[in-house]
Amino acid sequence: MKKSKSLLLMIALVLVIGTVLAGCGGNNNNANSGNNASPTNAAATDNAGNTNTGNATGEEKLAADQTLKINLSSEPPTFDPQQAQDSTSNAILKLMYEGLTRQNAETGQAEPGMAESWDVSADGLVYTFHLRDAKWSNGDAVTANDFAFAWQRVLDPNAEQAAPYAYQLYYLKNAEAYNTGEVTDFSQVGVKVIDDKTLEVTLTNPTPYFLGLLSFYTYYPVHSSVKDNAKWATSVDSQIVNGPFTLTEWTTGQSLSVTKNPGYYAADEIKAQTINFSIVNSGATELLSYKNGELDRAGGPIGEIPTEQLPIVEKEFPNEFTRKGIASVYYYQFNVTEKPFTNAKIRKALAMAIERQPIIDNITLGGQLPAFGFVPPGIQSNGDEFRNQVADSQYFGEDIEGAKALLAEGLKEEGLDKLSFTLSYNTSEGHQKIAVAVADMWKKNLGVEVKLENKEWGVFLEDKTNLNYQVARAGWSADYNDPMTYLDMWVTGGGNNDTGYSNPEYDQLIKDAKSSADNAVRQEKFTAAEKILMDDMVIMPIYYYTNNSLTKEYLKGVTLDFSGAIDLSRAYLLEH
């Protein structure tokens, strides 16, 4: 017994050292492949957005077995379009359903989907949709009634299951009133079935992005058979769909599969036969499986690559790594109702005194873009990206000396000689790292004392709503492709305006933009509004998000839209 134990210590050591060596070996390999590949590296990432959106050319040879293997890092919480509210459900529902419009993968514009064509009234308030001859997967025709039925499900105040995204339909006339019970007659809502193939929609305000909204899952139609079956979305058999794929297998927590729907009107565009999704929420495991060839794709938005490994895989797989900007912004917000952050100069000084690029290069590691405005790239307005028309560099820049002077000025105005405050974030390693770095920079560059405070998600949000914070982290992603989704947040008393900010001039600009159908006018109002927002520095932008993923070279046709939503319906495999 005694002898055996000294021996086992030895063996224990040997095993551990063995592991170290194995680990080092892996490391060297990576370094080598990285070096070899470096010349092509930059190019691959630059046009990454386009590399895998290309259509099949004559040279491409399709693989005989069109079975895709993709991982989901979380299980889709629902297959009911009216209940969904997350990116995984979005990815799967996009395969199973189609709305009145579809989003073009390259231009981001709405193109005909279930609706073959449409007419818009001169005032931009009435849309008349003409449906194509499409079929549900059980053979029934898709009719205008199916849309009216689905939308009523969303807005029904007495629905057994309330739809959390009901407000996405508030653009329809009287939709909000019906949803809150003020109007009890659904015929008052701006949805009218003219005949089986014609649907008339009336809006409250002219909404230039309404056609884009129609491709969003809350607006998908559902088959009328779901009416009597509260649990239809929890079983594979009871799901009747109108999209390119049908759900054929689903094992809770383990896997799900979709198979090509032969009855889809554009079935000839669909090359994949089956997509098998595994459900594993470990980025490390997902990456290993991808490297092992068990997956055809890894990473966002439905999978995960561990952040720390992003720079490594970027070098290791330059031809497979894809980075794309998505319309989301990461920022810190100030509670402007309490001293010292009532003073815009102090807020601005803080925003000027951090170095965004080093944070991205060393911490977030995903090639994010430094942000100096609130509306991220990718958001369209008046025919082009908003950010291309209005450079965010005009608002402010990183300037430590200038920040010092501005801070001194601001402190003097407030009668303070020193600044110290608390920065709150919700418990998460990623947020913590950024908070640590920003606090370090503030301390080093401005001599400001910052206390970091992490809070549980529920507490964090509650404190933000109650303005019980000084500076807090935040992020915002687009609900639709229009600057409005960002800028209407900060109107006085806005539901998501948890800074206490109130500026009548700003409110007026947003109100004007909302009631105008003229894109040029809207663009002008948005530009002015964002300038006010940044001059007041209510929020301090840090970076615009990117999506990072790995795609095997033989997997083509996977697209991400402006918001980072993935569309797998046109994906296919090349021979490999």
Added chain:
Amino acid sequence: MAANNNTVAPQVELSPDDFRTVGINEREAETIQRESLSAWQDAWYRLRTNKMAMAALIVMVIIIIMAIVAPHLVPYTYDSNDLMNTNKPPSSEHFFGTDDFGRDVFVRTWMGARISLIVGLAAACIDLIIGVVYGGIMGFFGGRIDTVMNKFSEILYSIPYLLVVIMLLVVFEPSLWTIILALTITGWINMSWIVRGEIMQLKSREFILASRSMGADWKRLLFKHLLPNSMGPIIVTVTLSVPSAIFSEAFLSFLGLGVQAPVASLGSMINDSLTGWMYYPWRMIFPALVISLTMLSFNIFGDGLRDALDPKLKK
């Protein structure tokens, strides 16, 4: 009596006059003269000859010393970030390399060991105190008190312990103290049963009967006889509950319910390193090595103690 103690030079002649009768002291005749410690000395001797246990003891002591001293040996603290020097391999500057915050892994490993040991030792101590008091009362008084208290502890015990811990930490923010408290909420029961069992067994032994019949009161019985004699199993249980608490904390770290950053335990360091350990092996190897050595040394030393304190098991 005092005369006997005189240091007498060898050449001195003794005569009968040098002796006197001291008589019989009735009261002291029955007093136990032999130091009761001898059993401990015996155990210590047995332990000392157990080379494996002694090696484990040395490793334990080294780990404890390092956990106390090492963080002061380098010019970094466990939470000093250097975000421009992240994930650097071991060097003369950073003996164990740096982590994803650019923090020194050497300091963090030993701070982590400190935290893990605090969790283990504190949990063991709380278990010890509650367990001895509760078990002592059960065992000593017996009867109805025992029945009721025992029922209560049995019910508590049959609730799966890790589930309770997870529940508690989901609800209360995990911090060093909530983790220790959560770990001890059912941890003491085992100890109380051991104490109870020992005391019940000892109570029926002859020497207790003797002491009792000589009029010893309950305080003397409990503190002079019962507890000292059940010390062996108590110490063994304490030693073995340290590593199990350390492991439980590591498991909680895996669920994200361990000590919260920037504070680290060995378990949370290993868990943080899991996503990229093939690229940054030093971030996993060093804490894993220390936790394994800690586990090994406490377990082996505990086994050695058991062998030493319980001669019946001697082979």
Added chain:
Amino acid sequence: MVRYILNRFVHMIVSLFVLISATFFLMKAIPGDPFTSEKKIPEQILQRLYAQYNLDKPVFEQYVLYLKNIVKGDLGISMKMLNQEVTDIISQTFSSSLKLGVVAIIVAIIIGIVLGMLAALYHRRLIDNVAMVLAVLGIAVPSFVVASLLQYLLAYHWKIFPVMGFKGPMNYFLPVMALTASPIAVIARLTRSSMLEVLHADYIKTAKAKGLGWFSILSRHVLRNGVMPVITYVGPMTANIITGSVVIEQIFGIGGIGKQFVQAINTRDYPIIMGITIFYGVILMVARFLTDVAYVAVDPRIKLAGRKEG
């Protein structure tokens, strides 16, 4: 005997009740709720969601409702997995966990006993040393380290087994190895020490003297008596494998109940957390109950009253 079993049974029920109540009230103490999100849900919709999950009722009323439903075998509806019964989720994911768990328990018992026996028979020889090294390593290295190492070396580096998934027999190897490392260690140690004791017992010497062959000595006497302590470990081992599977399922991407549990903790899906806790609680308590009963049945020496477990 019957009284003892009845007594244990009543204990089990009371414990279960305490567990359910504790779980319920702890869950209620959590700040925030599953509907808190960065994009605020309008107040009226939120109120309706609350009403739907009975979150708008007084806590005590919710508690009574919950208890009533549990008696009916209804653990409620998940808040994140819309419209899905917690019992359905548990029963669907349990099959993977059960398969994995049963294989792991069998493997652990067989390998553990064989290792322990070999170690005892070849006491203080190479095989003893190797067995005990493995045994102690199993105790000293956290299971998530073992799992990650196995995954990297055997699946990624040497490509022997798949990295993740739970489709075919090959998917069993790695998780079972990681899951059984510690139970094998404990069983081997238990078997080894009790076998050593038995091997030196007088009745074995008698059997040898009678001229019984080593195989029948081993199977009739040594094994039967030497394996006794292993039975006491079946309860704790079940607990070990269940908690272990939480880690292992997560790392190897197995859609079992453990993975569901971790996910529910992360998303604060109360009904699932509570449901799985109660489910785990029942399994563990039943395992312990059966162990107790089995032990009493097998070993007549055991005193019925005041029995304690380690």
